[in-house]
Amino acid sequence: MTALEIAQQVAAGETSATSVIEASLAAIAATDGDVHAFVDVHGEEALEQAAGLDAAIAAGERVGPLAGVPLALKDNLCQRGLPTTCSSRILEGWRPPYDATVVTRLRSAGAIIVGKTNMDEFAMGSSTENSAYGPTRNPADLSRVPGGSSGGSAAAVAARMTPLSLGSDTGGSIRQPAAFCGVVGVKPTYGLVSRYGLVAFASSLDQIGPFSTTVADSAALLDAISGHDPMDSTSLDQPPTALLASLDDGVAGLRMGLCSELLAGSSEEVMAAVHRAAEVLASAGATIVDVSIPELTLGLSAYYLIAPAEASSNLARYDGVRYGNRVVASDVPAMNAATRTAGFGDEVKRRIMLGTYALSAGYYDAYYGQAQRVRTLIIQAFARAYGTVDLLLGASTPTTAFELGAKVSDPMEMYLSDVFTIPTNLAGHPAMSVPVGTGAGELPIGVQLLGPALSEETLFRAARVVEVGRDS
Amino acid sequence: MSEVTPLTPAEVAHVAALARLTLTDDEIERFTGQLASVLAHANDVASLDLSGLEPTAHPLELRNVLRADVVTPSLDREEVLSQAPEVIDHRFGVPKIVGDAP
Numbered sequence: 001m002t003a004l005e006i007a008q009q010v011a012a013g014e015t016s017a018t019s020v021i022e023a024s025l026a027a028i029a030a031t032d033g034d035v036h037a038f039v040d041v042h043g044e045e046a047l048e049q050a051a052g053l054d055a056a057i058a059a060g061e062r063v064g065p066l067a068g069v070p071l072a073l074k075d076n077l078c079q080r081g082l083p084t085t086c087s088s089r090i091l092e093g094w095r096p097p098y099d100a101t102v103v104t105r106l107r108s109a110g111a112i113i114v115g116k117t118n119m120d121e122f123a124m125g126s127s128t129e130n131s132a133y134g135p136t137r138n139p140a141d142l143s144r145v146p147g148g149s150s151g152g153s154a155a156a157v158a159a160r161m162t163p164l165s166l167g168s169d170t171g172g173s174i175r176q177p178a179a180f181c182g183v184v185g186v187k188p189t190y191g192l193v194s195r196y197g198l199v200a201f202a203s204s205l206d207q208i209g210p211f212s213t214t215v216a217d218s219a220a221l222l223d224a225i226s227g228h229d230p231m232d233s234t235s236l237d238q239p240p241t242a243l244l245a246s247l248d249d250g251v252a253g254l255r256m257g258l259c260s261e262l263l264a265g266s267s268e269e270v271m272a273a274v275h276r277a278a279e280v281l282a283s284a285g286a287t288i289v290d291v292s293i294p295e296l297t298l299g300l301s302a303y304y305l306i307a308p309a310e311a312s313s314n315l316a317r318y319d320g321v322r323y324g325n326r327v328v329a330s331d332v333p334a335m336n337a338a339t340r341t342a343g344f345g346d347e348v349k350r351r352i353m354l355g356t357y358a359l360s361a362g363y364y365d366a367y368y369g370q371a372q373r374v375r376t377l378i379i380q381a382f383a384r385a386y387g388t389v390d391l392l393l394g395a396s397t398p399t400t401a402f403e404l405g406a407k408v409s410d411p412m413e414m415y416l417s418d419v420f421t422i423p424t425n426l427a428g429h430p431a432m433s434v435p436v437g438t439g440a441g442e443l444p445i446g447v448q449l450l451g452p453a454l455s456e457e458t459l460f461r462a463a464r465v466v467e468v469g470r471d472s
Numbered sequence: 473m474s475e476v477t478p479l480t481p482a483e484v485a486h487v488a489a490l491a492r493l494t495l496t497d498d499e500i501e502r503f504t505g506q507l508a509s510v511l512a513h514a515n516d517v518a519s520l521d522l523s524g525l526e527p528t529a530h531p532l533e534l535r536n537v538l539r540a541d542v543v544t545p546s547l548d549r550e551e552v553l554s555q556a557p558e559v560i561d562h563r564f565g566v567p568k569i570v571g572d573a574p
Contacts, residue, residue, distance in 0.1 A: 094555055095554075095555060096555075097547050097548060097551040097552050097554075097555065098547055190531045190532065191531075191532055204529060204530045204531065230539060233537040234530075234532060236532070298516060298517055298520075300513070301513055301514040301515075301516050301517040302517055304510055304513070304514065305514055305517065312491060319492070320557055321556070321557070321564050321566055322552075322555075322556055322564055323555040323556060323557075324555075324557070325557065326557035326558065328567075329567065330567060331567050331568075331569070332566050332567055332569050333492070335566070335567055336492045337492045337493065337494050338494070340491075340492050340493055341493050341494040341495075344493070349488075349493055349495075349503070350503060350506060350507060352491045352493065353484065353487045353488055353491055353493070353503065353507060354507055354510060354511075356487045356490050356491045357479075357483070357487045357507070357511075360487065360490070366518045367511075367514060367517075367518060369527060370517050370518050370520065370522060371514075371517055372527030372528055372529060373520075373522035373525040373526070373527050373528075374517050374520070374522065375527070375528040376525045376526055376527060376528045377522065377525060379528060379531070410506075410509075411506050411509070411510065412506075412509045412510055412513055415510070415513075426531075427531060428531025428532065453531075
């Protein structure tokens with residue numbers, strides 16, 4: 001059942017929230033031994049919340065639009081009193097003293113969080129292999145990665161353990177795993193979803209967004225969590241989205257650009273799938289034109305300077321003083337170093353060092369300063385493109401999911417799997433990955449739809465057209 | 473535009489020390505190679521002439537965000553301190569950072 005079907009049945013009293021949560025917990029028990037999407041399952045808390053919801057419905061109270069819907073939360077989102085690790089040893093045992101704004105909003109929408117999902121440590125990675133708690137496996141093929149860094153959230157939905165999950169996307173960490181696992185994944189406009197309670201990685205890029213099996217479910221979830229929040233100073237002064245209302249309005253009259261830089265170097269099966277999606281959109285009345293934005297090819301390099309620079313600053317807070325683990329030493333600098341050396345994994349150490357280097361005297365202008373100027377270049381180039389088309393279309397990833405272990409020893413090779421998703425984050429724009437069939441080995445393929453800031457309504461209409469056309 | 477020199481193990485050790493990380497010699501060697509390959513890729517950016525462009529630090533138009541100066545509920549002090557590795561007298565505890573009084 002989809003999230004919206006569950007919510008409708010629960011609200012109507014046809015199904016109890018308790019039985020829905022029991023079914024989700026049973027699916028986790030049956031499947032997650034193989035997939036390892038979860039780092040923590042909150043069965044007791046979830047059943048308690050479900051019982052409360054059932055009692056409210058029995059008493060005739062109004063319930064939220066996601067009443068009784070089980071949801072999985074990436075483990076970099078805070079729930080008060082429940083462990084939040086970011087899949088890092090340094091936060092093992094930490095219990096946040098507050099709820100993330102998305103958690104508060106989910107609760108008032110009636111959704112029920114059943115557990116926390118595995119991720120690359122501090123969201124740094126593209127395969128969920130950089131987790132201190134072991135990798136997640138792709139439900140479509142257990143020998144392959146689910147993508148990352150929100151690999152657990154993508155896999156939980158793909159394996160039908162929960163109909164909804166939340167992830168975070170700094171350079172593609174929602175869209176890339178969505179494509180690899182064959183689910184819908186959305187990176188909203190920067191600032192549309194409050195990040196209060198999201199553990200920071202690269203603050204000028206991070207954004208929270210949904211995973212689901214259907215476009216409508218992601219629309220409902222974004223409608224529930226978006227909108228201004230005074231607790232996040234980068235939150236846009238925008239009301240919550242109302243995407244469900246216009247979801248079936250179609251794409252007639254829209255101009256969409258098939259972007260060559262967002263296809264270049266893709267495997268043949270990925271190219272074919274993207275062209276199929278373009279045909280579906282064209283037959284629904286969109287005009288498809290070829291677009292080239294050469295500046296986008298600089299995105300990857302700029303990103304791997306900017307994101308590590310911001311991370312090196314953000315992760316300075318893990319000093320063994322206020323929260324998280326401490327390794328005891330005789331003085332403070334030695335304690336800081338011993339704590340960080342024991343607490344962080346290799347990829348986090350690489351990014352911290354890369355960022356520290358890019359910001360250091362003598363290299364700042366050549367690396368960080370240049371990367372910030374490339375960011376301007378990419379924003380201007382997108383603006384020119386969106387002067388002629390409403391949306392852009394490309395691949396989410398160059399290939400389908402790769403084998404576990406295939407890229408762990410070569411970080412640069414791993415980084416290249418984000419080449420199509422990164423430019424969106426640099427510009428602060430929204431984009432989403434929608435499944436468009438499978439390639440060799442029945443591995444899922446995703447098409448990526450991109451738009452200018454706050455174009456979610458148009459994006460979701462196009463995604464819905466792709467979904468309907470793909471299934472017909 | 474700037475000339476970028478290859479990364480050396482000494483630079484990696486220096487950067488690690490700045491970032492409060494302690495690396496073994498083997499790790500320094502491995503990280504030097506891996507970071508050098510990322511920086512080599514970044515040379516496509518480092519070598520561009522972008523002198524006419526303003527840098528972008530953030531996708532939004534940055535502005536100060538102020539709230540009314542009124543007291544609102546905050547985090548519970550004991551709950552916050554319960555998460556600290558060491559608490560001394562209701563405060564965060566750290567190893568001694570100053571010498572004994574003369």
